Amino acid sequence: MAIDFHWRLPTHGCHSSIRTHNYDRGDWSPADDHRIAPGLDANGEADGHAYIDHLAEIAKAAESVGFLGGLIPSFPNTDDPWVISPLLARETKAFRFMIAFQPGFGNPVQVARASASLQRATGGRSLFNIITGGGGPAQLWWGDSFSHDDRYGRTSEWLDVFRGVWNSDDFSYKGRFYQVEHGGLPAQLRAEEFPEMWFSGSSEAALQVAAKHADYYLSWLEPFAQLADKFAKVKERTAELGGEQKCAIRVDLVARKTEEEAWYEIRRGFENVSEATRDQWRARAGDSVGAARLAALRPSEASRWEDLIIAPNLWGGFNLLRGGPSIGIVGSYEQCAERLDDLIRLGADGFILAGTPHLEEAWRVGEEVLPLLGHNAQALLEAAE
Numbered sequence: 001m002a003i004d005f006h007w008r009l010p011t012h013g014c015h016s017s018i019r020t021h022n023y024d025r026g027d028w029s030p031a032d033d034h035r036i037a038p039g040l041d042a043n044g045e046a047d048g049h050a051y052i053d054h055l056a057e058i059a060k061a062a063e064s065v066g067f068l069g070g071l072i073p074s075f076p077n078t079d080d081p082w083v084i085s086p087l088l089a090r091e092t093k094a095f096r097f098m099i100a101f102q103p104g105f106g107n108p109v110q111v112a113r114a115s116a117s118l119q120r121a122t123g124g125r126s127l128f129n130i131i132t133g134g135g136g137p138a139q140l141w142w143g144d145s146f147s148h149d150d151r152y153g154r155t156s157e158w159l160d161v162f163r164g165v166w167n168s169d170d171f172s173y174k175g176r177f178y179q180v181e182h183g184g185l186p187a188q189l190r191a192e193e194f195p196e197m198w199f200s201g202s203s204e205a206a207l208q209v210a211a212k213h214a215d216y217y218l219s220w221l222e223p224f225a226q227l228a229d230k231f232a233k234v235k236e237r238t239a240e241l242g243g244e245q246k247c248a249i250r251v252d253l254v255a256r257k258t259e260e261e262a263w264y265e266i267r268r269g270f271e272n273v274s275e276a277t278r279d280q281w282r283a284r285a286g287d288s289v290g291a292a293r294l295a296a297l298r299p300s301e302a303s304r305w306e307d308l309i310i311a312p313n314l315w316g317g318f319n320l321l322r323g324g325p326s327i328g329i330v331g332s333y334e335q336c337a338e339r340l341d342d343l344i345r346l347g348a349d350g351f352i353l354a355g356t357p358h359l360e361e362a363w364r365v366g367e368e369v370l371p372l373l374g375h376n377a378q379a380l381l382e383a384a385e
């Protein structure tokens with residue numbers, strides 16, 4: 001079966017290296033010389049570039065090495081994925097754009113119409129990462145004070161309505177959060193391909209909503225046995241509803257010619273972590289079960305980068321070096337490919353990969369790691385003959 005490989009588009013800014021802490025690509029940090037798509041000149045004046053020019057370079061690089069599409073995250077500190085994706089679609093040929101989105105922040109009928117229009121305009125190149133939010137201050141930033149499970153209830157109803165108006169010209173719905181009477185998109189929009197749904201969240205509520213609505217259940221990387229257990233659970237919930245669940249993993253890589261070079265990057269990055277970042281790392285806010293699962297794996301103190309090695313080629317300190325989840329893959333090109341192969345054997349049908357800086361690492365991972373996939377399995381088969 002074909003495995004879907006997507007790359008991440010860093011709408012939160014990008015570092016020029018995993019060793020540095022500054023978002024020094026684009027205009028997310030104060031002006032500096034020698035930057036790619038600086039946005040501001042050395043005097044702090046706009047220079048005609050916008051950050052989206054840099055995102056377009058990343059999308060083109062990822063497309064050129066064979067990634068199917070790019071995830072566009074959505075946090076209080078990012079650009080808006082709905083605005084970014086159609087602009088980038090005009091810069092690429094077939095690259096798909098995975099819009100991260102919290103249902104409930106937009107009326108489902110209006111979003112269905114916008115989404116169908118986007119499909120129509122881009123030749124069906126958009127898909128979703130359905131997120132339901134991690135609670136805490138970030139949730140309130142959005143003006144959303146719903147409880148964890150109510151958020152999932154709202155997500156589920158939202159997806160019912162979204163699908164309903166796409167599939168019918170006379171759709172009515174009476175839910176707790178949404179009511180529609182005689183709705184339905186116009187025929188030319190309903191004819192558009194329904195966007196693929198990738199779905200994130202680790203709580204029981206998330207697994208249940210994923211079972212009903214997701215094409216791909218999406219997880220951050222966790223230790224392999226723990227991840228296999230979660231995949232088994234969501235597949236079980238989906239089977240109970242008569243479906244079959246595909247699964248996917250979102251993970252950062254540091255891939256280098258040799259394992260030593262890869263760990264050297266991590267060590268240099270770790271040496272540059274400030275005390276303020278460490279304080280943030282120790283603290284935790286919100287009600288995200290997925291984030292709690294990752295936090296439970298980390299030592300309360302990590303004075304050495306080696307303290308965060310949690311399995312061969314797995315390092316649990318990525319969130320010290322950049323925003324996002326903690327566990328990533330570190331190793332030689334061959335080792336990175338082997339770990340991805342392990343994850344495919346474990347049940348992954350798709351990946352969203354990332355590396356810092358996103359532009360150069362898209363080329364590196366696409367050219368050096370992805371071609372080695374399946375190599376190990378083939379070698380084992382040949383050895384067995």
Ligand SMILES: Cc1cc2nc3c(=O)[nH]c(=O)nc-3n(C[C@H](O)[C@H](O)[C@H](O)COP(=O)(O)O)c2cc1C
Binds near residue numbers: 202220
């Ligand atoms: C792969 C992945 C990507 C995510 N991307 C985002 C994002 O872009 N914005 C966001 O606010 N939350 C994001 N989240 C967090 C989700 O909002 C998720 O709903 C949250 O972890 C709470 O769910 P839980 O309690 O069911 O684990 C992501 C989660 C995963 C697993």
